[in-house]
Amino acid sequence: MTTELQNVRQHPTYWFNDGSIVVRSRNMRNEEVCFKLHESLLRRQSRFVQRMLDNETSTEEVLIPPELGVQVHDLTALLEHLYHDTPLSAEAPFSHVAAILRVSSPDQLDLPGVHMSARAYFVSMFPQGPQPFAHPSSHLEEALALVHSYQIPSIRKGIYYSLVTTSEFELEADDLDPGNSIEPNGSSGSSSTPRYILPPTDVERCRNLMTGIVEHFTPILFTPPATPHMACTDVFADRWMSLVIQPAISNSGVCQPLEMLEQIKQIDWATEGLCAACVREKTQEWTQEQKDLWEKMDSWLNP
Numbered sequence: 001m002t003t004e005l006q007n008v009r010q011h012p013t014y015w016f017n018d019g020s021i022v023v024r025s026r027n028m029r030n031e032e033v034c035f036k037l038h039e040s041l042l043r044r045q046s047r048f049v050q051r052m053l054d055n056e057t058s059t060e061e062v063l064i065p066p067e068l069g070v071q072v073h074d075l076t077a078l079l080e081h082l083y084h085d086t087p088l089s090a091e092a093p094f095s096h097v098a099a100i101l102r103v104s105s106p107d108q109l110d111l112p113g114v115h116m117s118a119r120a121y122f123v124s125m126f127p128q129g130p131q132p133f134a135h136p137s138s139h140l141e142e143a144l145a146l147v148h149s150y151q152i153p154s155i156r157k158g159i160y161y162s163l164v165t166t167s168e169f170e171l172e173a174d175d176l177d178p179g180n181s182i183e184p185n186g187s188s189g190s191s192s193t194p195r196y197i198l199p200p201t202d203v204e205r206c207r208n209l210m211t212g213i214v215e216h217f218t219p220i221l222f223t224p225p226a227t228p229h230m231a232c233t234d235v236f237a238d239r240w241m242s243l244v245i246q247p248a249i250s251n252s253g254v255c256q257p258l259e260m261l262e263q264i265k266q267i268d269w270a271t272e273g274l275c276a277a278c279v280r281e282k283t284q285e286w287t288q289e290q291k292d293l294w295e296k297m298d299s300w301l302n303p
Contacts, residue, residue, distance in 0.1 A: 007031045014079045021053075024063045025075050033072045041082060047110040064109070074103040081114065088117050090124065094139045097121045098146060105150060119150065126155040130294035132259045135162040141196035157297055160202075160209055165256045169198055169206040205301050210255065212300030216293065217257040221248055225282060232278040239272050257293050261286045 011033050019036035026032045042049040052062045064070050077099035080086040088100060101122050102108060104115040126143065127133040135158065136143075144159050146152070163169045198206070224240035227233045244264055247253065253260035265286050269279045 009033055011035045011076070013085075014076065014083070020060070022061045023049075023075075024061065025070055025072050026064065026066050030066075035075070035079065037079070045082065045111045045114060047106075047112070049109070068108050070103055070108050071099075074099040075109075078103045078109070078111070078114070088114075088121055090121065092121065094125060094136050094143075097125070098139070098142060101146060101150065119152065122146065123152060123155055126158055128155060128158040129161065129258055130290040132262045133158065135159065135166075137162065137166050140167055141198055144198070144202060145196060157294075157301065160205060160301055161258075161297065163198075164206050164210045164213065165259075169203060209297060209300045212296065213257055213293070214254060216296060217260075218254055220289065221245065221254055221257075221260065225285070227274075227278045227282070229275060229278060232274045235269070235273040243267055243272070258290055261290050261293075 007030070009032075015034070015036045016038065017036075019038055021037055021039040021042065023035045023037055023042070024032055025035070039049075039053070043053060048064075049062060064075075077086070077096050080096075081088050081100055086092070086096060088097065097118055100114060101118040104111040104118055106112075106115070122143075126135055140159055140163050144156075144163070147156050147159060222245060224233075224236040227236070244267075247263070248260055253263070265283050269282070270276065274282070
């Protein structure tokens, strides 16, 4: 194969001797990896490949333009799915789903069916409130970039909440170096350990969300609730500091309102002396407060 590139290699796995088409993927550093694949499979799945083969005089080779931003590791993940080596599934790791979501998108290789499946698995990884939830904390910045790129609003609020409550979202000095960052399309800078960083607009949204949460939840957290019964009100007055406020201070509960409200609901208030009616009433109130706070987050994210 003739080429002007000096750094060209065959992919160690996806170079099939019985393949009928060579796909050349070149990254932004002008390095190229070649895949020998089966045209019928690619043509059936990828609108990009269909267009390239229909418009080119040669039907034996496809060069993926670097400006599409297709990364070799993303393309490899896609082939692992198409050839059933590591198909998309509920057990697939975030990195695999994210890679396939990018490379199958209309802006890259345009595989509508695969993109729809990857999108569904991606969304399922990020449950939403108002009940407490857990997100893959090591991928929140990348996930938010994908939400923006592919317009997935259904999980946007929950990712912001996780960023604010579980991560250091403020930019540090090293984060301002473009060589240390990764673009939304998956291409990296010059650093050997690049990472996703939040753009300034998202950092500002996180600040607004944090401010809204703290201002709204602080008086709720630090004020013992009243009840229709004096005896039950006295129980809260006596026990609220030790059972609620002190654990919240120790565990940053003021910045984690959904989780903190759930912890308050799980306290055995009947054993502490509350009557059954007050336990039921306050549990309903705390559940409603979770719902109200979840709704208010929309205005804090979009002031």
